[in-house]
Amino acid sequence: TRLPWDEKWIIESLSDSTLYMAYYTIAHLIQNVPVGALRPALFDHVFLGEGSPADLADDLSVPADLLERMRAEFTHWYPMDLRISGKDLIQNHLSFCIFNHTAILPREYWPRAFGLNGWILVGGTKMSKSAGNFYTLREAIERWGADVIRFTLANGGDGLDDPNFDPDFAGSAGDHLDAWLEFATAHHGRGVEGWRPVDRWFRSVLHATLSDYIRHMDLMEFRAALKRAFFDLQRDLRWYLRRCGEPNRDLMAEFVDIETQMLSPFVPHLCEEIWSRTGHEDFISTSRLPEPDTGAIDRTAMDAEALLVDLMGDLREILSFLKGKAGTIHLYTAAPWKWRLLDLVRRATDEGPARFQDVMRAVMGDPEIRRMGKAVPRVVQRLLAERSPYALTAGEERAKLETEAAFLESEFGLPVRVWVEGEAEDPMGKARNALPLKPAIYVEPGS
Structure with a gap:
């Protein structure tokens, strides 16, 4: 030109x-x-x-x-x-x-x-009038609304991959967002006084999520940010309400505020409405997202709660096979020598994956482990294959199970007993399957 x-x-x-x-x-x-x-x-x-x-x-x-x-x-x-x-x-x-x-x-x-970013897809394919998946912005807004479109686009993908606008996701997103509007309005600042361990756990989760959210937003990983701020946190909220019965009043106010602020870049109109309904006089768009309270983030409490969730999943699977004919639940934590073995395996694999033979050579140099003889290879194989993501000590694991025995009894309607491998009767030989952070389970047959 x-x-x-x-x-x-x-x-x-x-x-x-x-x-x-x-x-x-x-x-x-x-x-x-x-x-x-x-x-x-x-x-x-x-x-x-x-x-x-x-x-x-x-x-x-x-x-x-x-x-x-x-x-x-x-x-x-x-x-x-x-x-x-x-x-x-x-x-x-x-x-x-x-x-x-x-x-x-x-x-x-x-x-x-x-x-x-990549090219946007609609329903997993390129937009095309002949394919029936072509929408102008005005048509999309009239069909789903601005907030739902923003929410769906944010969920479409991160990085250089072609993001996918999923009409089915958009169709259900409105219900999720309406439910959040009603919950936030009804529960902001409602609940009981006093802080319980489960309240501290949920506040820890809230601020850990906030920290992850800020990191993802800074990297423009909007799908990851939305997943942590909404889908993961809503799952944790449901678990918290199930665990506590009635939430802590101050925690509910803090949670609703932070959750709504994290969602506001994605669904600003809905969040402005929640912000106003919950008594704020400014706009959420001009409010300042708080810094994560690092002092509130308790990784031990979070790991212990996640361990409990995993255990309950294992129990449900076992009980489903028994079809209602179950008696007392016995939980066995690993013997002390297995915790020693876990420490040695971690040291042997600190710098990355190692061959089984090399790990065995390293652990068998320890006199305490060598005394366990033929039991060691089987446990080492499982420790290498079933690496636990949790960082709890033997005492913390056992304390969590003993503390939550009453909760497990209320959930499953069965008596629960907690033992240490080798320190209790084990008529069915189940205790030998215990690993650190992976309790062995034996459920007595019921009538």
Whole structure:
């Protein structure tokens, strides 16, 4: 394309389209500059800081205060913190954007970050009128509403993969969001006084989630952020309500506020409504997301609760085979030598996966383990194959099971007994299957 007013110049598409962000900063002011004054000296001042406004004002016949404002606008908005574009432009426009900025501007005005995404799919395929999955933005809003569309798009994918707008997900998202609106409004600041261990556990989960959410949002991993802030946290909320009976009043107010703030970038209209209904006088869009309370994050409590959830899953599976004919539940924690073995296995695999033979050679150098003889290889194989994600001690594991025995009895309607392998009767030989953080289970047959 030739420059309209001087055809000896040719506009190269990858030049004019990769530095225009700088022009945006002064577009509203340059309308007041005469065409004849649009000379290199003006742009050298605005973008490079060369020359003084007073001298240029006389030379270009442009008011000095206008030149100062143009320079101030550019230095205020630049550098470009983030540019969002498609992955197909990496090899051309985005590369040239870097080239041109670094060639022309000082280092402090070079781009700071680029965000890239793929082509959006609808129902797992490219949009096409013939396929019946083509929607204009107006049609989509009329069908699902703005918040549901934003929610569904955020769930569509992260990174360079083609994000998928799932109409089925959108169809159910409205119900999930309506349920959150009703719950948040009804439960904000409602509940009992006093803090119980389960309340502290849920507050720990809340602030650990907030920390993960901030990390994902900073990396623009919006699907991961939404998963942690909504789907995972709503699951934890259901478990908390099941465990506590009635929630802690102060914790419910804090939870509803933080959950709603985390959701507000995705579903702003709904969250503004919740924010208003729960007594806030400002807008949620101008509120400040709190920093995670690291002192409240108790990894031991979180691991112990997750261990309990896993154990209950194992129990349900076993009881399903017994078809209601079950008696006392016996839980066996691992013998002390297995905890010693676990420590040795972890040391042997600190630097990554190791061969079974190498691990065995390392652990059998310990006199206590060597005394256990033929039992060791079987346990080592299981420890290598069934690595527990939890960081609890033997005492913490046993204390959790003993503390929650009454809860397990109420959940399953059966007596529960907790033992240490080797310290109790074991008529069916089940205790030998216990691993650290993986209790062995024996359920007596019922009548």
